[in-house]
Amino acid sequence: MGTTQLETVPEPKYWHLKNVLTEALDSEFSVGEILPNERDLAARYGVARATLRQALEQLELEGRLQRRRGVGTTVAPPRMGVAVGSEEQTWPGEGDDAWQAADCQAAPAPPAVTELLETGREEDVHTVRRTRVSHGQPVAAELLYVPDASVPDLSGIDAPSGAARARAVLRELHRLELEGEYRAVELGSASAEDAKELDRLPGSPVLVVTTRFYAGGRTAAVSVATYRADTCRLTFGDAGGVEIDPTPERRAS
Amino acid sequence: MGTTQLETVPEPKYWHLKNVLTEALDSEFSVGEILPNERDLAARYGVARATLRQALEQLELEGRLQRRRGVGTTVAPPRMGVAVGSEEQTWPGEGDDAWQAADCQAAPAPPAVTELLETGREEDVHTVRRTRVSHGQPVAAELLYVPDASVPDLSGIDAPSGAARARAVLRELHRLELEGEYRAVELGSASAEDAKELDRLPGSPVLVVTTRFYAGGRTAAVSVATYRADTCRLTFGDAGGVEIDPTPERRAS
DNA sequence: TAGTGGTCTAGACCACTGC
DNA sequence: CAGTGGTCTAGACCACTAT
Numbered sequence: 001m002g003t004t005q006l007e008t009v010p011e012p013k014y015w016h017l018k019n020v021l022t023e024a025l026d027s028e029f030s031v032g033e034i035l036p037n038e039r040d041l042a043a044r045y046g047v048a049r050a051t052l053r054q055a056l057e058q059l060e061l062e063g064r065l066q067r068r069r070g071v072g073t074t075v076a077p078p079r080m081g082v083a084v085g086s087e088e089q090t091w092p093g094e095g096d097d098a099w100q101a102a103d104c105q106a107a108p109a110p111p112a113v114t115e116l117l118e119t120g121r122e123e124d125v126h127t128v129r130r131t132r133v134s135h136g137q138p139v140a141a142e143l144l145y146v147p148d149a150s151v152p153d154l155s156g157i158d159a160p161s162g163a164a165r166a167r168a169v170l171r172e173l174h175r176l177e178l179e180g181e182y183r184a185v186e187l188g189s190a191s192a193e194d195a196k197e198l199d200r201l202p203g204s205p206v207l208v209v210t211t212r213f214y215a216g217g218r219t220a221a222v223s224v225a226t227y228r229a230d231t232c233r234l235t236f237g238d239a240g241g242v243e244i245d246p247t248p249e250r251r252a253s
Numbered sequence: 254m255g256t257t258q259l260e261t262v263p264e265p266k267y268w269h270l271k272n273v274l275t276e277a278l279d280s281e282f283s284v285g286e287i288l289p290n291e292r293d294l295a296a297r298y299g300v301a302r303a304t305l306r307q308a309l310e311q312l313e314l315e316g317r318l319q320r321r322r323g324v325g326t327t328v329a330p331p332r333m334g335v336a337v338g339s340e341e342q343t344w345p346g347e348g349d350d351a352w353q354a355a356d357c358q359a360a361p362a363p364p365a366v367t368e369l370l371e372t373g374r375e376e377d378v379h380t381v382r383r384t385r386v387s388h389g390q391p392v393a394a395e396l397l398y399v400p401d402a403s404v405p406d407l408s409g410i411d412a413p414s415g416a417a418r419a420r421a422v423l424r425e426l427h428r429l430e431l432e433g434e435y436r437a438v439e440l441g442s443a444s445a446e447d448a449k450e451l452d453r454l455p456g457s458p459v460l461v462v463t464t465r466f467y468a469g470g471r472t473a474a475v476s477v478a479t480y481r482a483d484t485c486r487l488t489f490g491d492a493g494g495v496e497i498d499p500t501p502e503r504r505a506s
Numbered sequence: 507t508a509g510t511g512g513t514c515t516a517g518a519c520c521a522c523t524g525c
Numbered sequence: 526c527a528g529t530g531g532t533c534t535a536g537a538c539c540a541c542t543a544t
Binding site for chain 2: 015058236
Binding site: 010037038039053056067068069070071072073201 | 509510511512520521
């Protein structure tokens with residue numbers, strides 16, 4: 001850095017600071033290392049703590065830092081790639097797919113999902129909760145909505161709720177022939193519930209993946225999965241069998 | 254502060270405020286409507302402006318609000334779905350794909366891209382800039398990196414740079430047989446350049462879509478596209494021909 | 507208990523938009 | 526020009542984690 005022109009461009013302090021810190025991160029810190037605390041850092045760079053925090057927030061958003069209350073700020077490892085969609089489409093829970101079924105309740109789906117499923121507004125649907133763990137870390141929390149019409153033979157199952165019932169719902173679902181998937185990704189913020197499962201604070205940025213599963217000419221199930229945006233890079237497709245560990249870029253010095 | 258419960262759950266003010274505003278948005282405002290200014294809103298809810306802003310930032314992140322300096326805060330329309338990947342894989346610019354080539358320069362690619370392309374660190378690659386407009390709004394800015402090896406017959410083209418050359422590069426690229434695509438989506442923040450193209454402030458949250466195009470057993474091109482996270486929902490696949498306008502949920506009253 | 511990040515305040519000034 | 530959101534400050538207290 002050295003220079004800084006004053007001419008014509010009043011670059012915000014936090015933006016400049018973010019760039020300075022990015023370089024420092026690249027050159028002077030290694031993954032997992034703890035940064036000085038916010039008060040010290042602010043003092044060192046001659047800014048108010050709030051301004052310093054604005055820069056740190058950006059860096060956290062970009063996956064460069066991880067902050068934990070009561071602990072400190074650490075240099076984050078490169079984001080991990082998590083496979084979300086591939087060539088061969090499969091039902092959730094089919095094969096061994098990194099997800100763990102946690103629970104299943106009968107409850108009305110949120111309006112947005114109701115519309116996709118074309119179910120009644122007050123109608124109960126099977127609501128399966130699953131979590132996904134990768135590299136020992138929770139990366140996603142999912143709610144899978146399955147209308148009773150998609151799993152008509154479920155009645156015989158004893159377990160009224162819980163993981164056992166969740167697995168039963170999935171098993172029944174697999175009996176249908178999957179005709180297609182339609183997926184959407186958007187930015188969201190973690191609900192209180194999801195935040196707890198993801199070990200983050202409520203409001204943390206998440207990537208929301210909504211998947212509609214088609215069977216028998218209708219939407220047979222809808223999945224809403226929220227991935228930690230700070231630690232995950234969602235991957236799609238498999239590029240003709242090539243599957244390289246992605247994420248180059250960062251390295252310690 | 255007046256009272257408020259003391260029992261067990263000190264919910265942050267900005268979080269509570271966000272929820273209150275969300276309901277107000279659902280019930281009392283319609284798309285495009287202008288909210289009261291931040292100072293008035295803060296006073297109305299009895300919080301400092303910074304706290305109010307924290308709530309507004311969350312809502313903007315969720316795509317519910319749009320804020321423009323010098324103008325005001327308006328209720329945002331539902332996010333638009335933009336198609337990013339579908340069953341049939343195509344080269345960028347093949348068919349009529351909503352993108353507009355803007356420029357092309359010869360320059361070294363960033364390290365991350367260099368690694369994917371397996372080109373030399375200092376080697377120049379054709380760098381095509383394109384923008385994508387949807388519903389009259391800029392939604393994405395892209396940099397497409399094409400090593401010379403992928404377009405060997407380009408030498409004869411006159412235009413050294415500019416849109417004409419960009420189109421020429423794409424045309425040459427289409428002569429290769431596309432063997433596969435590998436895509437990744439992650440959260441990022443807009444660079445100063447991208448921000449300008451997207452009509453946003455630098456640092457705004459964006460969805461970064463990195464695509465590797467395979468041909469001849471190698472990565473023949475790499476595209477890095479940044480989509481406005483506030484206005485876009487990225488869609489993948491086509492679910493057997495079904496293509497419904499998504500995004501239910503919001504409505505004015 | 508000491509130290510961290512998270513929340514909140516009440517001000518100030520700046521940059522931009524529109525009239 | 527007046528009015529908007531964007532940046533910045535200097536403090537305070539709270540919630541959490543580790544020791």
